[in-house]
Amino acid sequence: MKYVALFFQYAAQYMKTRLTYRTDMIVEIGSDLMSQAVNFVFILLVFGHTTMISGWSRDEIIFIYGFFLVPFAIFGAFFNIWDFNERYIVKGEMDRILTRPIHSLFQIVLERMELESLFGVLTGTAVMIYAGSRLDLTFAWYDPFMMVLLVLGGTLVYASIFVLIASISFWSDSPTSIMPMMYNIGNYGRYPVNIYNSIIRFVLTWILPFAFVGVYPAAYFLGREEWYTYAFLTPVIGLVFFLLSIFMWNVGVTKYRGAGN
């Protein structure tokens, strides 16, 4: 309960600060839109030269991309800790975090939140509506709930991978380039996994389970029954990975070396 209250306190504070730098916020939302547009354009360009990719049509692939944008946006708003190593370990901000009576990861989530990223939820929904209407998809009464559940699962998958990677910083003092690169890998979950070979498919499913952010859950709404097992696994994978990442984080904190040593 206290954590919820704190969250709103921070969020209110965040809004206040952001509204004083309005231009930055607009530029940021603009740049998000830009990168979403680039990916969208890529799909369109590719389908200018073909009609099907491994059995998926243009609109299905667009729908998968639209779904992907939603958990990605929520992840971006709260777990975008790519600069954790530099900001908290190298510069020693972790010292300050550790002198406060709140779980350290939660504090960092609060401090690093970027609520404007949530704009992507709108873009993603719009893209899904566009593709969905062209595909004449039908929805049952429980599908909105499924949507929430699968989106949450996907968000947790993304969040836990980044928390896991951030935890590495507690052990290794070298700035890692894995973080920015992870964004690239993450992008591949938004294409159907059956275009990849079995090893990559395995990695995207069980090691860096990015496929659970895009294609697997989206397959549920596209009525692709052959993928339903994976679709329903989404929240499970999300939870398991998240618990694992929290565990790694907690162990990592005990290995923290402090700055300037």
Added chain:
Amino acid sequence: MENMIEVKDLRKEFKSHSSRSGLKGAFRDLFTRQYKVVPAVNDISFTVKQGEMVGYIGENGAGKSTSIKMLTGILTPTSGIVRVNGMDPHKEREQFVRSIGVVFGQRSQLWWDIAVQESFRLLKKVYNVPDAEYKRHMNHVIESLDIAPLLDKPVRKLSLGQRMRCELAAALLHNPPLLFLDEPTIGLDVLVKLKIREFLKEMNEKYNTTVLLTTHDLSDIEALCERVVMLDEGKIIYDGQLDSLRSNWGEGKQIEFQFADTEVDKRALQPLLAEFDGVWTQGDRENVWIANVLNEEQVISEVIGRVVAAHKITDLKVHEISIEDIIRNIYEEGVTNG
């Protein structure tokens, strides 16, 4: 009185990479790294009673901040026992840090972009301080530190002195029984320093707050602490009263002469101290020489008489050896020589 801090055989080791030099060395580092285990804190033990104000001093790299970080729960000790306020700082971190306040002079606790009082309000939520208590306690703190006019300014617009006072207020927001101050007066002007010292004394008297203070500015320690703990190379080399430090190692007097004659040098002066067991050291200005002699009337008068008779002087001062000199001597010569 109960012990606020209990430290026994506390040790912290760091693994450090040693990079080989040059291009070739860097290539080899790519594949194999050499590690060296360095104990930053080497089996130290001490206790601090409730209400004590203790100065924690040592040169850079002596292990000060590493041990402070273990006391505050930031770092996990390699071995040894730490009990602070009856808790294990690292294991019960979230519970433990409620009972301490921390000021890192070189690192801000406040949020850069928002007004000071907004930071306070966030911290109030973070520490779960009830409204009534916050009002009673913080009104007093704000008044004593004279920061009321600063509350609606964003931190980035404050001067260093203003910011430090706000940092201090932030660290005391939950009225902790134990306060860690790491270089709280670094870079501050004299007036702000005095204000901060006065405030700390007041908090100590009013709430019996225990204070552990690290600083390079020994005048802070002289003004606040009766006891000092001195570290060198990860070990405690002195733990005791500040006064006895002076009486044990600072018995001499320094007589400072400024000579009119530019030709004076050590060789010419040395015979003047012949049977007094004194030493000449060069002063920090031109033609200034200091005679370090025993603190005895007869010796002092005799030395002054001889020097004045032998050379023309333009100025003369007699002072006690300062704490800073004493500590420098201890570091240079070791405790046993005292």
Added chain:
Amino acid sequence: MGKYIEMIRIRFLMMLAYRTNYYSGILIYSINIGAYYFLWNAIYGEKSSIEGMSALQMTSYVAIAWMARAFYFNNIDREIAQEIKEGKVAVELIRPYNYLLMKTMQGLGEGIFRLSFFSVPGMVIVALIFPIAFSAHPATWLMFAVSLVFSFLINMQINLLTGILTFFFYNNTGLIRAKRVVIDLFSGLLLPISFFPGWAQQIMNYLPFQGISYVPSMIFTEGFTKPEIVHAVLLQVVWVLILLLPIQIIWLIARKQLVVQGG
């Protein structure tokens, strides 16, 4: 000149010190290339050629485009932005060197490191896993090398521009990010410019971006004829020269502003 060479060397050594970057980098770029390889193979399906490029050529294109990116890509824009925000630039301006040239040299040091420890071994590894066509003509390799130098310069200049813009938009991480995705698309990293619709190709002929990735990659995969190569490289040179102008102008304005604001 010595100090600039020294700067290249220092940055090179700095990069060497971060071995995790080195190990993870190749792996991750290879995964990237692999993912695109599968995507393109799926796109080609039964087709033997799209827009005059075979599937093999396309794989080689993707591989070389990414490995070349390892060479020209750097975070100098972010570094400059950081230094401006922290007020370090004011100090840098007092030093007896040209700040922008210094940053370029640092980027070059980083580039040389990544070329020798990242791109080349990375390309070898990728070639072992995926089918990639290497040209047998020394002339192709030579022209590729030449165009790679210019692609580094063009990308560097754009980085300098976005970096300096921090003077005007205090927090310009958004702009830097937007620039990055735009470059990935318009430079031809994600897909060759020839895959764009005709009107878009027309527009892109008037932009510097294709000089960054499309030109060297097409030369490498022998997708360009000889006159096309000469034309493309000349265009790169022209862009390097043109871009000098806005950099100088904005830099001058920025410095004036710096003097007024005092950092």
